Amino acid sequence: MTxxxxxxxxAAVRHPAPPATTARSRTPRQGGTILAVPAxxxxxxxxxxxxxxxxxxxxxxxxxxxQPVSFAGxxxxxTVLDDPVFWDAVRNTAVQLAVALPIMIVCAxxxxxxxxxxxxxxxxxxxxxFIPGLISTPAKAMVFYAALSPDGLVNGALxxxxxxSLTDAWLASPSTALACxxxxxVWSGIGFTAVLFAARLGSVPDDLxxxxxxxxxxxxxxxxxxxxxxxxxxxxxxTMLQFLWTLFGSAQHVLLLTQGGPGSSxxxxxFLVYQKAFIAADLGYSQTVGVILFLAGLVGLLAxxxxxxxxx
Amino acid sequence: xxxxxxxxxxxxxxxxxxVLLIVPLYYFLASAFKSNEEIFAHPFALPESFGxxxxxxxxxxxxxxxxxxxxxxxxxxxLALTLLLALxxxxxLARSTGRLASAMEKVFSLGFLIPTFAALFPTFLxxxxxxxxxxxxxxxxxxxxxxxxxxxxxLVQFMRTIPREMEEAARMDGASTYTVLRHIYTPMCLPGIAxxxxxxxxxxxxxYLYSLVIIxxxxxxxxxxxxxxTLKAITGTDYGVLTAGTVLTLIPVWVVYTVLQKRMQAALVxxxxxx
Numbered sequence: 165m166t167x168x169x170x171x172x173x174x175a176a177v178r179h180p181a182p183p184a185t186t187a188r189s190r191t192p193r194q195g196g197t198i199l200a201v202p203a204x205x206x207x208x209x210x211x212x213x214x215x216x217x218x219x220x221x222x223x224x225x226x227x228x229x230x231q232p233v234s235f236a237g238x239x240x241x242x243t244v245l246d247d248p249v250f251w252d253a254v255r256n257t258a259v260q261l262a263v264a265l266p267i268m269i270v271c272a273x274x275x276x277x278x279x280x281x282x283x284x285x286x287x288x289x290x291x292x293x294f295i296p297g298l299i300s301t302p303a304k305a306m307v308f309y310a311a312l313s314p315d316g317l318v319n320g321a322l323x324x325x326x327x328x329s330l331t332d333a334w335l336a337s338p339s340t341a342l343a344c345x346x347x348x349x350v351w352s353g354i355g356f357t358a359v360l361f362a363a364r365l366g367s368v369p370d371d372l373x374x375x376x377x378x379x380x381x382x383x384x385x386x387x388x389x390x391x392x393x394x395x396x397x398x399x400x401x402x403t404m405l406q407f408l409w410t411l412f413g414s415a416q417h418v419l420l421l422t423q424g425g426p427g428s429s430x431x432x433x434x435f436l437v438y439q440k441a442f443i444a445a446d447l448g449y450s451q452t453v454g455v456i457l458f459l460a461g462l463v464g465l466l467a468x469x470x471x472x473x474x475x476x
Numbered sequence: 477x478x479x480x481x482x483x484x485x486x487x488x489x490x491x492x493x494x495v496l497l498i499v500p501l502y503y504f505l506a507s508a509f510k511s512n513e514e515i516f517a518h519p520f521a522l523p524e525s526f527g528x529x530x531x532x533x534x535x536x537x538x539x540x541x542x543x544x545x546x547x548x549x550x551x552x553x554x555l556a557l558t559l560l561l562a563l564x565x566x567x568x569l570a571r572s573t574g575r576l577a578s579a580m581e582k583v584f585s586l587g588f589l590i591p592t593f594a595a596l597f598p599t600f601l602x603x604x605x606x607x608x609x610x611x612x613x614x615x616x617x618x619x620x621x622x623x624x625x626x627x628x629x630x631l632v633q634f635m636r637t638i639p640r641e642m643e644e645a646a647r648m649d650g651a652s653t654y655t656v657l658r659h660i661y662t663p664m665c666l667p668g669i670a671x672x673x674x675x676x677x678x679x680x681x682x683x684y685l686y687s688l689v690i691i692x693x694x695x696x697x698x699x700x701x702x703x704x705x706t707l708k709a710i711t712g713t714d715y716g717v718l719t720a721g722t723v724l725t726l727i728p729v730w731v732v733y734t735v736l737q738k739r740m741q742a743a744l745v746x747x748x749x750x751x
Contacts, residue, residue, distance in 0.1 A: 197576050199567055200564070200569055200628075203628060210618050215590055217601070218598055275493070292497050298678065299682075300725065300726075301701070317500065437597075454597070461594075
């Protein structure tokens with residue numbers, strides 16, 4: 165703590181606060197850290213414990229809940245790497261991330277910038293953008309199921325527009341199943357992410373953009389050259405979140421909409437973890453993929469962090 | 477900043493996306509009042525009559541009544557337990573300056589990097605081992621743990637803004653640690669508590685995969701999110717009933733959002749920033 169006093173000469177001089185005050189505020193308070201212990205224990209039992217268990221189970225040969233368990237070492241890794249379905253899942257997950265993430269982040273950033281400029285109707289837009297963020301995964305899946313089934317909304321609209329030849333069984337066709345899942349991610353992800361960006365852009369001082377415009381920069385330049393660098397690290401955080409949600413969350417959409425099919429055309433890595441554990445009952449395999457997924461998540465996070473590092 | 481004529485494409489694109497958000501929802505709401513024939517013949521028309529037949533069919537065929545009660549029970553109890561654990565923890569971490577406390581805070585913030593889904597199967601084993609498999613009780617115990625990182629981190633930030641003098645004055649009057657938490661910190665960080673409650677309300681009410689695996693399909697126990705997809709199997713392709721059921725599960729969230737719109741946006745934005 166420092167205090168500001170005027171000297172007779174008129175200049176302000178900083179005096180260090182009396183040491184007694186500093187010492188008192190540093191003494192540990194009564195009933196301190198122990199209050200955090202219950203929360204920490206709870207968290208350790210239900211979160212850290214199970215995550216650690218993944219690594220143990222991945223090293224076991226465990227062909228079903230009631231089957232004898234034996235130590236497999238790296239045997240599961242070999243089984244997984246030799247399985248063509250695993251490589252299909254790797255490819256599908258890679259496609260999903262490579263398509264969904266850039267579209268989502270770029271569109272959401274531009275949309276967020278738009279909303280932050282408070283154009284006419286921005287309140288309505290803000291309200292609407294949030295809706296997908298509120299709807300539960302099963303409800304979203306039902307919306308898409310009703311829209312994409314053979315006699316659903318999309319085909320109805322195509323027929324109404326005289327494009328009947330383009331209709332398809334979208335979710336049941338190997339060439340479109342994965343695309344439908346990606347569309348669901350993008351559809352619901354853009355709005356929510358845009359609200360986050362709009363909120364962050366709202367705290368960037370107005371004169372920054374105005375100064376750029378006086379210097380003759382258009383909105384496009386202002387958006388990408390002035391505002392983007394300012395909130396660059398925030399974009400990085402949001403990208404990391406979306407990355408994790410897409411990587412791990414896709415299991416639910418796949419389970420509800422396509423069950424990974426037809427064939428393995430829409431099997432993603434996280435659905436493979438679910439499917440091997442709860443449908444195929446190959447627990448060692450499932451958790452080995454879990455470990456791989458976990459490591460992929462970690463590598464991805466580090467890569468995104470690096471890509472968005474502030475570089476002034 | 478002035479929005480010039482060159483913003484026309486931007487306006488168009490944004491409103492196209494807005495339409496893409498509304499149309500499926502409108503289709504949903506309208507279909508909930510229609511029969512299959514009506515839906516196929518005029519997908520975008522307003523329903524001819526506003527009967528609640530589809531809603532009652534959906535309600536009964538998927539046992540949505542008990543499911544809504546179960547969801548409400550799990551959500552409310554989990555929220556209470558979350559606050560009971562997170563408030564003292566945040567209080568302790570916000571006040572102490574020691575090494576141990578900052579290490580604990582780090583452990584909580586690292587939790588953001590653990591995707592809940594990763595540990596689905598081990599959690600299932602834990603439920604089986606504790607004898608709480610196929611019960612709502614396990615979810616009530618489990619969900620607060622998943623909410624701990626976000627809740628603690630947000631509450632700590634709010635509690636750090638409370639001036640220390642408040643506590644010192646209370647101490648002079650002989651207040652105990654518990655009194656300080658109960659009568660000074662808790663009332664003063666109500667906005668933080670509201671943020672945590674709203675965020676967790678959304679996550680808990682919408683939770684699907686864990687509820688599916690751990691609570692399972694028993695109509696007496698299952699939550700509304702688990703009951704909902706069964707409509708697809710039960711009703712075959714009766715879209716009227718399917719959409720009516722979905723609309724029913726959205727109502728609670730919708731009401732809360734429309735009433736607390738500003739608050740909720742702020743809460744979600746805060747939550748994501750802290751992540």
